Amino acid sequence: MPSPEAATTSKTPSPAPEEETRGEPPNATFKSLGLIDPLLDALNNLNFKTPTEIQQESLPHALEGRDIIGVASTGSGKTAAFALPILQKLWEEPKGLFACILAPTRELAYQISQQFEALGASMGARCVVIVGGMDMPTQAIALAKRPHVVVATPGRLLQHLEETKGFSLRTLKFLVLDEADRLLDMDFGPAIDKILKLIPRERTTYLFSATMTSKVQKLQRASLVNPIRVEVSGKYQTVSTLLQHYLLTPLKDKVVLLVYLANSMANNSIIIFTRTVRDARLLSIILRTLGFPAVPLHGQLSQSQRLGALGKFKGGGRKILVATDVASRGLDIPSVDIVINYDIPTHSKDYIHRVGRTARAGRAGKAITLVTQYDVELLQRIEKVIGKKMDAWPTDDEEVALLKERVHEAERLAINEIKDQDVKGGGSNRKRRREGGGADDKDRDDDVVEAGMPTMKHKKSRR
Template structure:
């Protein structure tokens, strides 16, 4: 007998999930399903991403609802359209043997008229993102007065994205006597408050320890100079030939730039961020699920709800702004009991954040060394040999070519054929990594030595610090400011150091050789009818030249496969963390899908 039957799930549902390969319930399913089937309690479930939360609430819903009635009985709210579609698809698969089940996915980026038609035809379960649900409620197109169950999935992320008011408004249209089930990977104070507001004496279930990470994930970090981050990232990827990973960046701009650079450098990569249309997003995810993509470059928001099996690595190209998000990121790997690796590429100033994350997840990071060129070549060579050894041979199709192949190799011994075949790939990496530099940050930089030119509070003497009377209130991001300075100052982005964007003003650094040019070219510049003032920083920020550090986060050309990114004007430049990690990160966290 399937163990799910012992939890109280009826046979037609058990048969459906057996066809999907569900053999044994996960811990969250085993403990949550009997409680939820009773239908008598509000519920708070804490479990990490990838532990089977959808089935934990989905199977009890299918047991408890009356599918002879064709009105909304359950509402599932989740943060992203990807997760919305995933939950809807799972519920449809679970219920394939039940008659008259109508489940509608409601999310932005798709035709609202199609969704309205589906609702009008009748629905028992609505799975929705808050933004689009508000739109449909505003059209008075749905009646939640008889809803019995509300599920808040990924509650912590919905609050991080700024959906608190939307959730309040949606739940105000539901009855007082409903049951509310809340699922979350972490339990920050905001989630605790929402539980207190909407629930009465909820049953609380924690699988694992609150806010901790999956025990099957190994956590590693690499310390590199900021300007060499992209080169180090590529070397880590090359050292893991079988990698099938998700790479997290902080902003949409950085995500797009890294993906474009990887594609130019010959990697199977693409980006996933909030500016993509639903059609573009679906196309990227289809390629990733089919493994025609090896690396998916994503923002935190865009990656929520991605449920792809066998992700081997999560790479934090940039650490998340919110420490709790690290748990969500790393949870993309080691799903369903498998193992995985979470890698963070940091500079010396971020060591403190690593220690903070360790305390939150309750697990130590391992400090790893960026491999040298020889190690990468060796790893790639034996990956190729392993692939050749295990390749499936299509005997029927290859047979007709064997005589010609044997004739071509007749003057070569077995050993010579093997050496030449292996060298096809090996020589490429040998050439690329010839004289490859050590990319690990020196020990004194790792300790945060104040003499380090990238350390906090110090600036190289070959840079001049300027003040400009424009800032974030003028709708500038750091990337916008970089472009504005380059275009009007008529200098290359390479000459710009750190950009310190404030509310009504900004400090920026320029190579000494370009300082006079900046002052001269900004004499008659205006912005939206207002005169732009650029002056030497002097004592404005209390430090003249000591006010900041020059930071570059990679994009440096590294051999023939080197990357490089584009500046504001479209010209090639090195990526700089001060510009590409711009202030639109928080805005993206609030983006509604």
């Protein structure tokens, strides 16, 4: 089998245009794509029966040692598309630190690591996750044990490369840039540039992105050599099983309408997306005060709080996740019934990623976007991108009016609670944020629900 070096010749970055491929026939199997028996057994144990389109198109070229540009949306199976060829090469050459995967968020890094460990279990593949919000010395000890795969956010990885004695990526064989467009949207560009200077030029590189922006194309030219490009999503679109609605609301009644939606769909699994951390905190407290099992997920929580919140939601312990866009990309959260956009996204692609949390793997789902008098143009822009008009979500004006007083009182209590939290957190929170550790907000959801706060009487669920 050609080595990565043979496939890419010199790893000096070159602007040579990438080749394009349309991939294998749709009836390809994992075995026909060239995977070895230990990986076939692992795939069977995980109940992965048929390769997805991105896997069919990329695996043959990856197994030949080519650099890959994969253009595919979230949920397309791209993690396995880059994990499988890396693990197959590791089986042939089981040497030290072998691969590094860069991811934009901590949660996605943990998810990638879990898939590597599941696919490589019979091979003894060892992974370590290096992200902010966790103890640096503990991470340094894990790195010293010579894992095969490091999954990291760029900022924390660079910090270890610069500060952790004895740690380097000089023996690295594979580099993966996952969700590259988001990596660059989150201003990781300078950190990635420094990392590229500290790793071997002689390597195999995979770049996966939902979109090929000018920033991603620049990164491609800097990091890949003569790559194969595989593309399975020609344009942004939503799946046919997703029912998409909008709900017009005056700005002053926006919180009331959100509570109305939560109340009318009380037995469903719901993700509510907000634009800011403050709104994610505020809405989760309002909902919990009114008796809804809600938990927040945002970048100012400590890492243990973020993983705990995600675990409670995925495990069904909490029916409502109130999140910033930290949860909109890459995360595989099964069985989400409804996505509510409390704040309409300013970029249409962010809308696609948010609503992509529901109606996954052929299942049905609903997306409801709250639209104020200031958001109509954004709604029209999104409708143009997705190529369809959304339906208006019907409301019961009398029921909404009855909610107003209680919701406004809950909002007042929530604002005071956040002020108290911020005063108590004080300077230590600001220091932790500068160091990448997140805020020290107390995750109060158990306290509120179990202390017997007044619970809303859920009215008839019409849907």
